[in-house]
Amino acid sequence: MSVNALYFADTVRRGELSLINDLNIPSYALMEKAGTQLWQNITELYPEIKHLTIVCGKGNNAGDGYVLARLAVNAGKTVVIVNTGEPKSGSDAATAKSNLDALSPPHFSYQATLPHQTDLIIDALIGTGFELRADSPFQQLIAAMNNHRAPTLAVDVPSGLNPDTGYPQAVCVKAKHTITFIVYKQGLFTGKARDYCGDIILADLDLRLQFELLYPSDADLATDKVLGLLKQRDETAHKGSNGRAVIIGGNRSYAGAASLATKAASFCGAGLVSCCVHPDSVAIVASNNIESMCHSLLFNSDSNHRINKLLTKANAIVIGPGLDQDEWAQQSLDLVISSIKPEQTLIIDADALNLIAKRENIRFSHNVIITPHPGEAARLLNCSLDEIDKNRFLACKRIQQKYGCTVILKGPGTVIFDGFKHFVCHAGNPGMASGGMGDVLTGVIAALSAQGYPPELAAQIGVCLHSMAADKAANQQGQIGLLASEIMPYIRELININAN
Structure with missing residues (x-):
């Protein structure tokens, strides 16, 4: 039977590290590829886009956002980055932010809150690190994203959504599109996740086939096949x-x-x-x-x-x-x-x-x-x-x-x-x-x-x-x-x- 494999987020994390080692792929090169596929998908989904707002956390999800920001600026788009903190020194996310900062303004800027006018909001806040309590410092930011007139696109997983069960935390991003990486996470497809993920797109980073061969899936997506x-x-x-x-x-x-x-x-x-x-x-x-x-x-x-x-x-x-x-x-x-x-x-x-x-x-x-x-x-x-x-x-x-x-x-x-x-x-x-x-x-x-x-x-x-x-x-x-x-x-x- 032809199906799409579904995985636990932890299986994806462990498998990604194994493939990086086995295939001798620099981890930052994979982040660059993720940002590139994000930008390609965004230009297909929103060909008329001129202004992006990218909400970044501190981890690799944010790193994907910084790569995306650099590519968008190089394409002549205006970018606002709402960064909630600095990436860990020496991390891939820090490298991605440094490469963005090396560009010359005025096509991008940092600010603490969402701008009133933007064409698209990118959720690169947390991703699979889904632990968000009701007292989370991100609560107001996520609420502002959800109430904004511009659509939101989630990177990998809508921030605040459990990628294994599809159950939202106390606060959770409501996305119009979710672009998830390497393989599908099982929680994106069932229960309350349907209210938060929007259309789900797989950006496999050219690793899906190797991943599915090496790692048995935790569940399967039954398709029209x-x-x-x-x-x-x-x-x-x-x-x-x-x-x-x-x-x-x-x-x-x-x-x-x-x-x-x-x-x-x-x-x-x-x-x-x-x-x-x-x-x-x-x-x-x-x-x-x-x-x-x-x-x-x-x-x-x-x-x-x-x-x-x-x-x-x-x-x-x-x-x-x-x-x-x-x-x-x-x-x-x-x-x-x-x-x-x-x-x-x-x-x-x-x-x-x-x-x-x-x-x-x-x-x-x-x-x-x-x-x-x-x-x-x-x-x-x-x-x-x-x-x-x-x-x-x-x-x-x-x-x-x-x-x-x-x-x-x-x-x-x-x-x-x-x-x-x-x-x-x-x-x-x-x-x-x-x-x-x-x-x-x-x-x-x-x-x-x-x-x-x-x-x-x-x-x-x-x-x-x-x-x-x-x-x-x-x-x-x-x-x-x-x-x-x-x-x-x-x-x-x-x-x-x-x-x-």
Whole structure:
């Protein structure tokens, strides 16, 4: 599978030092290359720029800023440097500042505060040294950067953002663009980082390939290349050969969730889709899914016989959309757990997760996929929502270790963990923050599982399909008011375009 490797910041720091030694690269030469690639990217992003303001700290992040300042001055631009302190004597950053100071004014100047007029602000303040408390002396400066009318471009990592988790400190730069070096840092792509990084650009300093060969990645960025794993149908395909999916949920007053999951499974190519719902929900679900079979789940001998027959034949079973947490829901969950077979894939979502969180010593097989949002994840781990948000990678891993299955932790930059490696989906948009989106994702994953994709691939492909389809829908229709049902045709389109 083609992916982009993601790394912890400390891995990048240690790997960079090793490559400098192994390849006999002077460390200052690498700083010069970083500043050069910064300037190249800036001229591409802002070709009309005339005035730059570069906010520099004391470390190597500032050194990159000083190199950038020199190149911009040599290109005839006016540069203001807001320096918060002097670099350590003898450091590469000190060398970069000395080379800048050797230029003749008046094209650059130092000052203590941001100018009122500038075309672009460069955040070269802290980078991966993300420790910023509420009493940080940089608090007012960062606030001024965030409130300035000019856009901000972050060097490597927005100052104040944890590069490993994506969680912001008490103060954090909000950038329109982030240009990160050598390889991607995993925290840039998930959770609250989406509010701070803007568009992320990799400047690999011609080291990425060597780095990725020498250092195993900590996570992978699932890109549109994952859709290349979708398979075309055989010419002799029939509905039975394309998998059977059963959706269980749709308690009274919650028919919509089960209906959306059922329709999504059909849109994604499952050959036969059945939905088992509360008797009060049958009419609604059946009328909205005329291509599928809708069954009333009553828990009497006749109903149990029909439902057990359905479950026995299923390739993929879903429990949760619109399930609620009453006695009927408990019985439905018990039925599924007691009947699941090793060769079947079980997808657990929504209130089924909340019911499981109340039970002790439940552990599943690798053929189970669970899809918690952060609130459900907090209940599964019996922790606070803030703990989930502060480290989505760790939360996903802890859930997998506790329950033994593939975990999809939903949210901005959805994180997937299959017990071996994390995957992050960077697609998606705020328009997905509406009711029913998770139910559609569950139906997509059910369809892929029914068609034979193993859980880890069904999870990755399903999440990417869902998010990329939402992006296509939002581009054409807008984000605000985007309905879960509206993205289904785009999911089908992506499947048919990419299947090979």
